[in-house]
Amino acid sequence: MSTTFELQVAQVYDLRHGNVIQLGGVRLGGFGETAAVSYEYGSDLMEDMVSADGFVTVSNLNDYRMRATLTMMETSRSYAYVAGLMTAQQLAIRAGGAIPLLSYQHTDKLNGDKVSSNQAIFLIRPSQTKERTAGEREFTILLPYAADIGKQAFGVKNLLR
Amino acid sequence: MATPTHDSSNVVINIFLATLASVANLRVSALADGTSTLGGDTYREYTTLSGIAADLAAAELSATHAAGLSAALSSSNPPRSVIAVAYDKAGGEDSADAFQKLLTANVSFLGFSTTDVDSADILAAGAAVEADKKHLFSFRTTDTSGLPAALSAMADYEYSMGVYHEATEQLPFAHLASRLGYDPDATFAMGPGRVSGFTANTSIDETVKTALKTDNISFMAAYGTASQFVSDAYTLSGRGLEEMVTVILAETRMRERATAMYLTYSDIGAALDVGSEGDQGTDAQIILAGEAVEPVMEILLRTGRISAYEITFPVITATDVSNANIPVNVDITLARSGRVLTVNAYFHN
Numbered sequence: 001m002s003t004t005f006e007l008q009v010a011q012v013y014d015l016r017h018g019n020v021i022q023l024g025g026v027r028l029g030g031f032g033e034t035a036a037v038s039y040e041y042g043s044d045l046m047e048d049m050v051s052a053d054g055f056v057t058v059s060n061l062n063d064y065r066m067r068a069t070l071t072m073m074e075t076s077r078s079y080a081y082v083a084g085l086m087t088a089q090q091l092a093i094r095a096g097g098a099i100p101l102l103s104y105q106h107t108d109k110l111n112g113d114k115v116s117s118n119q120a121i122f123l124i125r126p127s128q129t130k131e132r133t134a135g136e137r138e139f140t141i142l143l144p145y146a147a148d149i150g151k152q153a154f155g156v157k158n159l160l161r
Numbered sequence: 162m163a164t165p166t167h168d169s170s171n172v173v174i175n176i177f178l179a180t181l182a183s184v185a186n187l188r189v190s191a192l193a194d195g196t197s198t199l200g201g202d203t204y205r206e207y208t209t210l211s212g213i214a215a216d217l218a219a220a221e222l223s224a225t226h227a228a229g230l231s232a233a234l235s236s237s238n239p240p241r242s243v244i245a246v247a248y249d250k251a252g253g254e255d256s257a258d259a260f261q262k263l264l265t266a267n268v269s270f271l272g273f274s275t276t277d278v279d280s281a282d283i284l285a286a287g288a289a290v291e292a293d294k295k296h297l298f299s300f301r302t303t304d305t306s307g308l309p310a311a312l313s314a315m316a317d318y319e320y321s322m323g324v325y326h327e328a329t330e331q332l333p334f335a336h337l338a339s340r341l342g343y344d345p346d347a348t349f350a351m352g353p354g355r356v357s358g359f360t361a362n363t364s365i366d367e368t369v370k371t372a373l374k375t376d377n378i379s380f381m382a383a384y385g386t387a388s389q390f391v392s393d394a395y396t397l398s399g400r401g402l403e404e405m406v407t408v409i410l411a412e413t414r415m416r417e418r419a420t421a422m423y424l425t426y427s428d429i430g431a432a433l434d435v436g437s438e439g440d441q442g443t444d445a446q447i448i449l450a451g452e453a454v455e456p457v458m459e460i461l462l463r464t465g466r467i468s469a470y471e472i473t474f475p476v477i478t479a480t481d482v483s484n485a486n487i488p489v490n491v492d493i494t495l496a497r498s499g500r501v502l503t504v505n506a507y508f509h510n
Binding site for chain 2: 020024025026027056077081101107116118156
């Protein structure tokens with residue numbers, strides 16, 4: 001049985017023109033061969049358990065962490081820019097005090113996906129491995145509360161209304 | 162509570178480049194006086210009573226000025242520091258001149274008050290703060306009928322607050338300095354609050370209370386177990402003091418972030434494209450909203466200052482293009498009052 005969801009007009013996806021991925025207010029580009037940014041949640045939304053006699057309890061985990069792994073070519077300006085942000089953040093942390101705010105935002109103008117955080121904390125730095133051809137560099141940043149309900153947008157522009 | 166007489170919730174913010182070199186300190190208030198000399202300094206910041214006493218002994222602070230500064234540091238929930246600024250009253254200067262001196266010197270402060278009780282002086286200072294829209298002014302009044310007739314021009318002022326107090330004491334400054342002394346980026350302190358060390362008012366009856374409240378004039382009275390408490394704490398237009406702190410905080414932090422972003426772009430050799438007339442939701446608008454607006458809204462949300470916000474992108478107009486403006490709007494639902502504040506931000510490219 002067909003549904004209206006199967007009959008929609010083909011949508012366009014465009015990483016370059018349709019997505020704005022910015023860190024510290026600067027738009028990133030020069031992404032990897034296939035990957036640009038991948039996201040990983042700290043935990044699932046909820047966790048279920050069942051008692052010995054079959055009583056199911058579901059717990060809200062309240063874990064709104066997200067990790068974003070940014071992949072860019074070692075030859076890109078964004079690689080140098082992001083590395084600079086990472087260095088500056090580390091130096092600031094070593095100097096003591098609060099972690100300086102660094103904003104991250106990803107907006108897909110076409111389908112409405114959105115991830116945003118006013119705090120981006122570098123967790124994993126890339127290595128400077130050299131091979132025969134140009135390689136990719138990956139930075140993993142923690143977005144502490146980006147997965148909080150209401151902060152993300154999932155395909156909001158795909159709706160008919 | 163009286164209905165605000167000026168109920169426009171729209172605030173137009175022009176985000177110009179900030180002149181402050183560092184993040185603005187929005188936790189300190191300044192008290193102006195027309196006879197202090199401050200030893201020739203434009204202003205001085207005091208963190209201790211002994212510092213104030215020393216300058217009083219050196220005749221660099223007037224007795225009134227010293228008493229006002231000391232009262233603020235001695236009152237309940239005192240701020241970490243207070244600023245003294247002087248103007249030459251005998252030479253024709255007024256409190257508005259003192260306010261301007263602080264601005265010219267790029268001093269970081271949020272609250273402003275004066276020891277002067279002349280209506281003309283208060284009018285001038287209030288007008289200066291109202292025009293600047295980045296500070297809050299608190300003045301003393303002894304008029305039991307509400308806002309004094311001589312100050313009627315201030316009736317709609319959003320950045321001025323009047324406090325009725327009979328004794329010649331700097332209660333308005335102490336209250337303002339106390340309420341603004343909390344870190345606005347970390348917490349949401351409401352406007353009403355305790356004070357201490359002041360002389361109780363004797364003429365406030367129900368008739369006077371009604372008159373004062375009608376004109377949004379605050380006053381000190383016993384409240385619960387607090388013997389001295391300034392309640393209401395509205396600006397003359399009827400906005401809560403904490404609401405105006407949120408407005409100023411939002412604008413200040415957006416301006417700082419936009420400026421930092423502008424400098425970054427300059428350093429890395431990049432630029433934002435304003436776009437063309439008729440465009441909407443441009444990359445520049447998205448980027449600016451993501452860097453200069455949304456992070457600030459998140460902080461306001463987390464501190465409980467606002468309960469919701471919605472960012473929208475206006476259509477780029479011919480004026481935007483000719484002025485190199487990048488417009489971003491945000492509707493903010495303010496906590497405590499529930500009012501919606503619309504910020505029309507024009508980032509000057």
